[in-house]
Amino acid sequence: xxxxxxxxxxxxxxxxxxxxxxxxxxxxxxxxxxxxxxxxxxxxxxxxxxxxxxxxxxxxxxxxxxxxxxxxxxxxxxxxxxxxxxxxxxxxxxx
Numbered sequence: 001x002x003x004x005x006x007x008x009x010x011x012x013x014x015x016x017x018x019x020x021x022x023x024x025x026x027x028x029x030x031x032x033x034x035x036x037x038x039x040x041x042x043x044x045x046x047x048x049x050x051x052x053x054x055x056x057x058x059x060x061x062x063x064x065x066x067x068x069x070x071x072x073x074x075x076x077x078x079x080x081x082x083x084x085x086x087x088x089x090x091x092x093x094x095x
Contacts, residue, residue, distance in 0.1 A: 005026045005056075006021075007021045007022075007024045007026070007033060008021050008022065010052065011033070011036070011037050011052075012040070014040075015036040015037065015039060015040060016032075016036060019032075026056060030057060030061055031065050031068065031069070033056075034053060034057060034061065034062055034065040034069075035065060035069035035071040035073055036071065037049060037052065037053050038053070038066065038073055038081075039071055039072070039073060041077055043076075046077070046080050050062075050080075050081070050084060059085055062081065062085075063081065063085060063087065066078065066081055067090060069092075072092075073092050074092070075091040075092060075093055078090050078091050079091070
């Protein structure tokens, strides 16, 4: 696992608009980085976005922090993640 990485070199800076992304630590701040990396994903970009996350984090970390986040992650993203990892479907929001 990579420890010294500038998040802005990997993910779009706008995902971390409310913080100094240069101070984010790839290990200590995975609860922030993982959901934010998927926040702006679309059907067209999901495959590349998730592969990028997989190069940095384990499957269990991706699932764990996506389920725990309070970020506004769409249910579609959650369903795509569940499908990719062959786990029970989960949603962030219920109507």
